[in-house]
Amino acid sequence: MSTESEEMQQRLKAAVHFTAGRLCQKVGEEHRRSFSRQVIAAIAETAFRQSDIFARDLEAFARHAKRSTVSPDDVKLLARRSTALSIYIQNKSEELNQEQKNLKKKNTGKRKSRDTEDESRE
Amino acid sequence: MAEREADIGFKKELVKKLLSSSFRDDDTKIGENAARLMAEMLKIFVQEAAERSQKQADSEGCDQVDIEHFEKILPQLLLDF
Known part of the structure; x- marks a missing residue:
């Protein structure tokens, strides 16, 4: 595995973590409850891995429809x-x-x- | 930051890169609207994880949502997506 793509993965993960953190904070504010740093990291990690599963499903759906571009219909199926x-x-x-x-x-x-x-x- | 609260979400560009990095075939691309919908999907996923963990913490009478609460709701969350 090249270090370049690993670096890219780390950056993507950090971006997911950032948005997940903000979303958690918002939910916490609505319910007057705080989220620990660990739980935010765990949710972000789960979302990151789930996106990998999503991507592979979407690719398979598009391929099944004999397309190479993922369309909104594929997302609906997901x-x-x-x-x-x-x-x-x-x-x-x-x-x-x-x-x-x-x-x-x-x-x-x-x-x-x-x-x-x-x-x-x- | 005084950013509009409703606008918190994943950026389309991030979603595109994220999904493209997981595609097995380099020829597979993702359309603009599909990327926007996927951003929505990921947002719902995280919100759902947060809401359910929060509920779990509530039922246990905890003030802070911690990893043990998330662990309890994780299996059902993954089955729902």
Whole structure:
């Protein structure tokens, strides 16, 4: 194993630890309870290893659909084990699609108005 | 930091790198929306771990959530994801 990729893994782990720590802190504040440093480290480590399992599942799903790019449909399939999670992810996916549709509309609208501006200037 | 609380979560770029480093095939890529959804998945995973550990600490009457509380909820957590 090259030290370079090991270093990369360490950096990714540190980034996961950082976000996990902030999320735990927020939950703790809501319930007026503190999280020990060890439990935050354990949760971060678990999330890091779980992401490895997620990644391998996603890759297999994409491959099964004869794709080389992981799509939102693969993520939906990943969330199949829990009904609530599955519904949540599906809603989130639709939300993202809707957002992007609106963004596109806005951009084309802007472009049009700019076009007409140019025309009127000419 | 006065950052909006609701915005705590995993960055899309981090999720991309994290997942890409675990792919067996170098040709496998991840789409933008898929990465955003995965960021959400990981956030839920951590939140769920924190909430359940907190509950466990509560039932034992502890003020601080410690590793023993997390250990107790870990098996079910892993079965749910």
